[in-house]
Amino acid sequence: xxxxxxxxxxxxxxxxxxxxxxxxxxxxxxxxxxxxxxxxxxxxxxxxxxxxxxxxxxxxxxxxxxxxxxxxxxxxxxxxxxxxxxxxxxxxxxxxxxxxxxxxxxxxxxxxxxxxxxxxxxxxxxxxxxxxxxxxxxxxxxxxxxxxxxxxxxxxxxxxxxxxxxxxxxxxxxxxxxxxxxxxxxxxxxxxxxxxxxxxxxxxxxxxxxxxxxxxxxxxxxxxxxxxxxxxxxxxxxxxxxxxxxxxxxxxxxxxxxxxxxxxxxxxxxxxxxxxxxxxxxxxxxxxxxxxxxxxxxxxxxxxxxxxxxxxxxxxxxxxxxxxxxxxxxxxx
Amino acid sequence: xxxxxxxxxxxxxxxxxxxxxxxxxxxxxxxxxxxxxxxxxxxxxxxxxxxxxxxxxxxxxxxxxxxxxxxxxxxxxxxxxxxxxxxxxxxxxxxxxxxxxxxxxxxxxxxxxxxxxxxxxxxxxxxxxxxxxxxxxxxxxxxxxxxxxxxxxxxxxxxxxxxxxxxxxxxxxxxxxxxxxxxxxxxxxxxxxxxxxxxxxxxxxxxxxxxxxxxxxxxxxxxxxxxxxxxxxxxxxxxxxxxxxxxxxxxxxxxxxxxxxxxxxxxxxxxxxxxxxxxxxxxxxxxxxxxxxxxxxxxxxxxxxxxxxxxxxxxxxxxxxxxxxxxxxxxxxxxx
Amino acid sequence: xxxxxxxxxxxxxxxxxxxxxxxxxxxxxxxxxxxxxxxxxxxxxxxxxxxxxxxxxxxxxxxxxxxxxxxxxxxxxxxxxxxxxxxxxxxxxxxxxxxxxxxxxxxxxxxxxxxxxxxxxxxxxxxxxxxxxxxxxxxxxxxxxxxxxxxxxxxxxxxxxxxxxxxxxxxxxxxxxxxxxxxxxxxxxxxxxxxxxxxxxxxxxxxxxxxxxxxxxxxxxxxxxxxxxxxxxxxxxxxxxxxxxxxxxxxxxxxxxxxxxxxxxxxxxxxxxxxxxxxxxxxxxxxxxxxxxxx
Numbered sequence: 001x002x003x004x005x006x007x008x009x010x011x012x013x014x015x016x017x018x019x020x021x022x023x024x025x026x027x028x029x030x031x032x033x034x035x036x037x038x039x040x041x042x043x044x045x046x047x048x049x050x051x052x053x054x055x056x057x058x059x060x061x062x063x064x065x066x067x068x069x070x071x072x073x074x075x076x077x078x079x080x081x082x083x084x085x086x087x088x089x090x091x092x093x094x095x096x097x098x099x100x101x102x103x104x105x106x107x108x109x110x111x112x113x114x115x116x117x118x119x120x121x122x123x124x125x126x127x128x129x130x131x132x133x134x135x136x137x138x139x140x141x142x143x144x145x146x147x148x149x150x151x152x153x154x155x156x157x158x159x160x161x162x163x164x165x166x167x168x169x170x171x172x173x174x175x176x177x178x179x180x181x182x183x184x185x186x187x188x189x190x191x192x193x194x195x196x197x198x199x200x201x202x203x204x205x206x207x208x209x210x211x212x213x214x215x216x217x218x219x220x221x222x223x224x225x226x227x228x229x230x231x232x233x234x235x236x237x238x239x240x241x242x243x244x245x246x247x248x249x250x251x252x253x254x255x256x257x258x259x260x261x262x263x264x265x266x267x268x269x270x271x272x273x274x275x276x277x278x279x280x281x282x283x284x285x286x287x288x289x290x291x292x293x294x295x296x297x298x299x300x301x302x303x304x305x306x307x308x309x310x311x312x313x314x315x316x317x318x319x320x321x322x323x324x325x326x327x328x329x330x331x332x333x
Numbered sequence: 334x335x336x337x338x339x340x341x342x343x344x345x346x347x348x349x350x351x352x353x354x355x356x357x358x359x360x361x362x363x364x365x366x367x368x369x370x371x372x373x374x375x376x377x378x379x380x381x382x383x384x385x386x387x388x389x390x391x392x393x394x395x396x397x398x399x400x401x402x403x404x405x406x407x408x409x410x411x412x413x414x415x416x417x418x419x420x421x422x423x424x425x426x427x428x429x430x431x432x433x434x435x436x437x438x439x440x441x442x443x444x445x446x447x448x449x450x451x452x453x454x455x456x457x458x459x460x461x462x463x464x465x466x467x468x469x470x471x472x473x474x475x476x477x478x479x480x481x482x483x484x485x486x487x488x489x490x491x492x493x494x495x496x497x498x499x500x501x502x503x504x505x506x507x508x509x510x511x512x513x514x515x516x517x518x519x520x521x522x523x524x525x526x527x528x529x530x531x532x533x534x535x536x537x538x539x540x541x542x543x544x545x546x547x548x549x550x551x552x553x554x555x556x557x558x559x560x561x562x563x564x565x566x567x568x569x570x571x572x573x574x575x576x577x578x579x580x581x582x583x584x585x586x587x588x589x590x591x592x593x594x595x596x597x598x599x600x601x602x603x604x605x606x607x608x609x610x611x612x613x614x615x616x617x618x619x620x621x622x623x624x625x626x627x628x629x630x631x632x633x634x635x636x637x638x639x640x641x642x643x644x645x646x647x648x649x650x651x652x653x654x655x656x657x658x659x660x661x662x663x664x665x666x667x668x669x
Numbered sequence: 670x671x672x673x674x675x676x677x678x679x680x681x682x683x684x685x686x687x688x689x690x691x692x693x694x695x696x697x698x699x700x701x702x703x704x705x706x707x708x709x710x711x712x713x714x715x716x717x718x719x720x721x722x723x724x725x726x727x728x729x730x731x732x733x734x735x736x737x738x739x740x741x742x743x744x745x746x747x748x749x750x751x752x753x754x755x756x757x758x759x760x761x762x763x764x765x766x767x768x769x770x771x772x773x774x775x776x777x778x779x780x781x782x783x784x785x786x787x788x789x790x791x792x793x794x795x796x797x798x799x800x801x802x803x804x805x806x807x808x809x810x811x812x813x814x815x816x817x818x819x820x821x822x823x824x825x826x827x828x829x830x831x832x833x834x835x836x837x838x839x840x841x842x843x844x845x846x847x848x849x850x851x852x853x854x855x856x857x858x859x860x861x862x863x864x865x866x867x868x869x870x871x872x873x874x875x876x877x878x879x880x881x882x883x884x885x886x887x888x889x890x891x892x893x894x895x896x897x898x899x900x901x902x903x904x905x906x907x908x909x910x911x912x913x914x915x916x917x918x919x920x921x922x923x924x925x926x927x928x929x930x931x932x933x934x935x936x937x938x939x940x941x942x943x944x945x946x947x948x949x950x951x952x953x954x955x956x957x958x959x960x961x962x963x964x
Contacts (some may be wrong), residue, residue: 043522156611186384187548188608191592195607213522215595216551239598257526259555261578261593271555273530277523280491296523399856417863426862443875456862502861567947 002029003174003207004053004092009067010213010231011045011052018285022048024231025067030175035201035208036221038238039215045231046211054094055084072174090120093168097180099160103152107245109136110148113167120171135166140196158189164195169200175199177209182217194221194331203249215258219243224317225252230282230292233311247320249297249328253277299324336379337523338372338511339542340396340429345369345405347388347395353614363616367406367566370642375511376536380557380574381549386615388566389546393514396544397431398422410509412461427457430503434515436495440487442554446473447483451507461616464500473503476531487634493524496536500531507539514546528554550593554578562586565623568642572649580662581650584628622654630665699955705947712941716761723755726911735927745929747920756911757934763900763912764893764941765822771830771892772885778831779838780881784869786839787846796958797843800836808833810893821907826899830892841884845877879956886949890942897938913938 013020023045030036038046043044053069055076069076071092076084081224084086088094096102104112113132129148129317136144137160152160162182168176178197182190197219201208210222218225218239225242227235227250246252256275279296282288291297294304303323311321322328346369348362365388373379381389395402398414407415413427430453433439440449451469454460460468470480487495496516503511513532517525533556536543547553553560554574557573561571562585570583581587588608608627613619619626627633635654642652645660655665696703715722730750738745744753782800786793803811812829819825849855850873858872899905900914908915913934921932 041523141649158611186612187550188384188592189590189611190594191607192609194594214594215522219596219600220594220600225529243596243598254522255596257523258596259526259529259549259551261551261554261590261595271533273533274555276527276530280493280524281521298359343813394856397860399859423862426860429860430858431857433853433857435853439857441854441858441872444871452858452863453861456864457865499857502857506862 001032003032003072004030004270005068005070006049006053007068009049010046011057012063012065013059013061015064015285020284021060021065021231021287022284024284025054026224026226026231026233027067028233028236030207030209032174033201033205033207034224035198035210035222037218037225038209038211038228039218039225040228041213041281043284044228044229046228047179049228050094050179050209050211054092054097054177055060055079055081056088056094068235086120089116089168089173090171091173092175092177093173094177094179095161095164095168095181097183099157099184100152102164103160105152106264108149108151109155109163113163113170116167117170129258131170132166134179134333135170136163138169139163139166140192141166156189157185158192161185161189161193165193165196165200169204169206171205172204174208175207177211179211180213181210183212183214190217192317197221202246215254216261227254230288231284232292232321233319234293234322235318235320236311237320238316241316241318245318245329247318247325247328247331248293248295248316248322249299249324250277252328252332253296253298299327337357337408339373339410340544341372341406341408341411342392342396342405343370343408345392345395345407346403347400348403357649361616364566364618365615366395366402367618369563369566369568370405370474371561371568373542373544375509375542376540377559377633378536378557380544380547380553380560381544381563382553382560384548384565384589384612386565386612388615389562389563390514391544392563393431393512393544397429397512413482427453427506428508428513429510431500431505431507432496432503432511432513432516436492436499437519439499440495442486442488444486445483446485446487446490449487450483450498450502450505453502457506459506468505469501475504475535476501477527491524492520496520496528497531499533500528504535504539508541509551510542510544512544512546515548516545517552518547518549519580525552528605532556550589562589565618567615567623567640567652568650569624569652570650571642572651578650582645582649582656582660582662583624583626583653584630584655584665588627629667631668681818697785699951702951702955705944705949705951708944709948710946712761712937713824714791715766716765718918719755719758719762723758724752726751726755726759727909728752735923735930737927738929741792744933745927746932747916747927748923753916753930753933756916757913757937759911760913760916760934761937761941763906764896764938765908767827767896768824768832768893769944770827770890771834774827774831774836775834775888776881776885778835779884780842780877783839783875783877784846785840786843787850787865787873790867793843796839800839803833804836809898812895812899813902816899816904823906823910826896826905829899830895832939834888834892837888838881838884842877843882845880846873850871854949866949877950883949883953883956886945886952890945890949893938893945 009023009026011023013022026049038049048057052064054074062076079333110129110132113135114128117123117131118128119328133144133148136147141147141162154164167216182193185193194217197208208291213220217223222239223236226233227248229250235251242251245254253275257277282292282295290305290307291309294300297304301324309321309323311319313319314325345366347366348364350359350360351358351361351363369392371379380391383389393399396407399621402415406413409425409428414422417578443599447466447469450472451465454468455463469483473480473482478497489500510527517528520528529552545556557574559573560577561568562583564585569588572580577586592607610627613626621636621638622640625631632654638654640652640654642650643658645651645656645658727750733750734744734748736742736746742752742754744757746753782796786796787794811833812956815829816825855872857920860870896905897914898913903918905914916934917931920927924931
């Protein structure tokens with residue numbers, strides 16, 4: 001049962017240099033209690049997708065060009081700003097990469113959590129504060145009573161991200177959007193935060209959209225994955241299926257481009273070459289004819305350059321937008 | 334050519350004083366690097382891995398003499414350059430070059446690529462004028478760029494291309510050693526592979542010694558021959574890559590390895606060791622073994638005694654009181 | 670002068686715009702710079718061509734004392750029958766000479782000291798304390814004290830104004846040098862063997878120019894005001910050189926009978942300071958990328 005349905009969503013930025021098609025026709029469903037990964041490299045539109053769902057794109061330059069975002073039967077793209085404020089932080093919450101800039105430096109941690117609770121539920125200030133302390137306990141911050149009265153700068157990076165999670169989950173949201181939540185953290189702290197998020201998801205039944213560039217994080221935390229490239233969804237599959245049988249040449253290339261921690265890469269003392277993806281991402285300020293990945297793709301044919309491949313269902317919930325999936329599969333096997 | 338390592342560091346220490354109060358009195362010191370020793374041979378990559386604040390970047394800047402070491406020795410090809418004045422050090426700069434993390438801020442935005450890449454050639458009187466331009470063109474081609482890039486400004490290039498330009502600049506003076514401080518961590522995965530491959534090719538071609546600083550264990554595993562793991566200013570484990578990944582002996586290394594997410598969903602069920610708590614501040618590191626506050630295997634003596642980095646097995650150096658000489662690499666039993 | 674690469678220059682890398690475009694685009698983008706520059710050009714031309722545009726400003730004519738503005742005496746005459754138009758135009762020369770010289774000297778001295786301070790930490794501690802000391806003295810008082818110790822003259826007025834202005838430049842330049850020195854590209858240049866003068870001239874100096882130019886325009890405006898103040902108090906340029914300050918001072922006693930003696934040079938002083946400040950504000954918006962981006 002899908003609680004969040006995104007259909008053909010397109011967000012365009014109108015700049016002095018022209019229209020940047022940051023998100024250009026993205027669709028996906030999020031089921032209740034599910035973890036969905038959105039993965040892609042910088043500029044692929046994964047963060048803009050999240051901000052569009054939250055209606056946090058800068059109104060001066062960005063426009064939702066087309067498409068719909070349906071949440072619990074309501075069309076979010078058409079809600080007023082006031083109605084949207086009701087939903088943000090209550091039904092859909094978001095956490096960001098850099099917790100320091102998302103927290104107000106002059107308010108205590110307790111105030112910031114309590115404020116969210118109080119604003120959305122109308123409980124008394126005392127109840128909101130109790131809720132804040134309970135949330136700090138929940139996210140594993142020891143000595144929560146004392147921490148309530150501390151300021152963000154008194155906390156470490158990992159603790160700040162825990163506080164952000166506490167704020168985000170304080171009103172029992174149905175959906176939590178996490179935009180690169182651990183990218184700024186050290187690896188041992190990242191492990192703590194990812195474990196915490198998964199544990200809370202089990203406990204509270206919140207659906208999570210995990211936005212990341214890190215295939216390791218995707219593999220360890222998500223159930224289903226959307227791969228984005230140049231503002232479009234190029235592939236979607238359950239996580240095991242995606243890693244076992246990538247169908248889009250971009251996904252396939254990404255997986256072979258990352259250095260592996262788990263496999264011994266060395267053969268006879270020589271370091272092997274990583275599989276490169278040549279070239280770089282296309283510019284988004286002009287319309288792309290055909291498949292956006294074609295210029296960098298080993299499998300590209302003449303057809304790929306002129307005709308954009310549609311997303312096709314390959315069974316087991318595996319979608320890919322590529323004309324040459326058969327050849328990709330043959331190579332991967 | 335001597336047999337001496339291209340770069341050797343002995344007991345390197347760098348303390349940054351902390352000043353506070355109205356009179357800016359010296360009230361303490363951040364022990365960013367606290368007695369680090371290693372050697373890198375020709376054609377070898379030593380990886381320096383650790384989390385933020387462990388002092389790995391300070392080691393890099395100190396061996397480049399961009400900051401002065403507090404004590405210890407830095408030897409380039411066996412020659413002690415530790416206490417050379419900036420003027421005397423200049424004569425040795427040709428031998429040790431660097432590639433920085435941020436390809437955006439590490440190049441003067443007002444200058445053209447040709448000027449930036451050719452600057453070391455000019456500085457050391459290797460080439461100038463047309464000769465310089467020709468050499469720059471060759472360098473650009475070697476790192477996979479078109480020679481006409483030299484007439485453009487750096488902001489016209491992408492992150493990966495700029496990192497290639499940075500590598501071209503480092504190569505310009507034929508150095509023996511390159512200090513690469515997080516050279517790929519600002520890059521996207523697909524571009525990261527291009528740059529790592531380039532670095533490996535260049536090393537094989539010119540027999541360069543790399544001091545490769547990174548927080549990314551997977552990248553480390555790919556490019557390094559030997560790896561030193563740092564924690565709060567000290568090396569806690571130093572060994573060849575194969576040994577480090579197959580039988581890590583220091584509890585911190587073990588924790589790091591198990592914490593890194595693996596891009597393989599079939600392996601996610603494997604339980605990892607999660608170290609609790611945060612990295613202590615390097616201004617106030619815990620006494621004894623710095624890791625004892627987070628270590629599941631800590632003994633009472635770990636809180637007082639500083640474990641020395643000893644060669645536990647052939648080429649395998651570990652700084653842990655629970656791993657004496659000849660210790661087996663079996664997993665430790667957690668203390669209650 | 671070293672050219673500062675501007676957005677316009679970068680935009681123009683691909684196709685060369687026509688001459689009309691090249692003139693019109695910057696004006697449209699920066700109306701303040703344009704207004705300031707036009708006003709200042711007019712004032713400078715008047716000052717430069719004063720001897721040809723007007724009569725001798727010192728020639729007395731007792732018959733025509735305190736005449737109001739007329740066809741013959743555009744700006745009227747003063748109590749000695751001297752032509753106010755000539756005096757005001759010649760007064761512009763003093764103001765502009767003082768403003769521009771003070772700005773130039775303070776900029777050069779401040780740049781040198783600022784770069785040295787940004788570079789040598791020991792020197793920095795000493796020089797900056799001296800600068801703090803100078804800034805603590807009210808500049809008008811310092812100037813009056815200096816002038817009473819010597820003979821009054823244009824040179825000593827310039828010196829007296831330069832001294833309190835230098836610390837401002839030093840602070841600006843030093844701050845820029847310190848922030849640029851922390852940039853990775855400086856470390857990268859040092860690691861690549863760049864040293865000494867080249868490091869300074871190629872990598873550090875260009876960054877100081879934009880804030881320096883902006884600061885210089887403000888100093889220029891301030892210097893003109895201080896000079897007028899000093900001359901008004903009788904501590905400025907000697908009376909045989911007409912300056913807006915001493916014209917106003919002399920017209921003071923006849924204010925009710927001949928207000929033009931005060932209002933006209935006063936208006937010119939205000940216009941000149943406005944023109945310089947407009948130019949300074951426009952340049953700041955243009956050259957300071959942090960402010961420019963906010964636009």
